[in-house]
Amino acid sequence: MLSLFDETPDYPLSLLPHDGTVHYYGKVFTKEESDGYYDYLFNQIPWENDEAVIFGKLILTKRKVAWFGEKAFEYTYSNRTKYAKFWTPELLKLKQKCEEVSGETYNSCLLNLYHDGSEGMAYHSDGETDLKKHGAIASLTFGAERKFLFKHKSTKEKVEIFLETGSLLIMKGATQDHWLHRLPPTTKVKTPRVNLTFRTIEEE
Ligand SMILES: O=C(O)CCC(=O)C(=O)O
Ligand SMILES: [Fe+2]
Structure with a gap:
């Protein structure tokens, strides 16, 4: 019988x-x-x-964010408008890596810092109107390994994956139309995780 550990998976995994x-x-x-x-x-x-803004009240989340891009894009996220800061040399290198591996291009990046497992992100899809329709989103993870979940909007099927440090996940095509994703909180993780999602903003 084959043990799970006898085989190295063939990357990329199609989830x-x-x-x-x-x-x-x-x-x-x-x-x-x-x-x-x-x-x-x-x-x-x-x-x-x-x-x-929740029920008219301004809430500060524990999770931290930053927003970078090739110009001062205006980006609305959680009902607030933000302006992108210009790429740093390191972010440009990370963007280049995502572009090489995925064969797609990106012009902006949302960064999330989760201090420990108590911080996560609720189910959502990244279909904001200023994102390129069906554009690829490249997700890089550094630091703590965390579970990441997809849930189909109508069938409710679930798919889970553990995102390792230094790993790359690409979401593309109709994914955001049909699937939600979430980073569930966990008591097991005591150390920080940084996630970068490279995206394409389209201006009218
Ligand atoms: O932290 C993650 O892995 C996901 C972040 C995410 O879904 C988002 O920023 O839209
Ligand atoms: Fe997302």
Whole structure:
């Protein structure tokens, strides 16, 4: 009988059974590169508390965010409008890596810092109107490994994957139309995780 551990998976893994395409490439950086990027991102990015308006009240989330791009894009997220800061050399290198591996291009990046497992992100899809329709979204993870979940909007099927440090996940095609995704909170994780999602903003 084959044990799970006898076989190395063939990357990229194709995660969704239908209605969209998600490819998991596993680790695309060495341990040293991942550690270096994690230190840079954790210490050098001007992190801000995310703001949301809930029942008319302004809430500051514990999770921190930052927003970068090739120009000062206006981007509405959680009902607030933000302006992108210009790429740093390190973010440009990360963007280039995502572009090489995925064969797609990106012009902006949303960064999230989760201090520990108590912080997560609720089910949503990334179909904001200023994002390119059916454009690819490239998700890089550095730091703590966390579970990431997809749920089909109508059939409620679920797909889960553990996102390793230095790993790349690509969501594309009709994924955002049919699937929600979430980063569930967990008591098991005590250390920070940084996630970068490279996206394409389209201006009218
Ligand atoms: O932290 C993650 O892995 C996902 C972040 C996410 O879904 C988003 O920023 O839209
Ligand atoms: Fe998302």
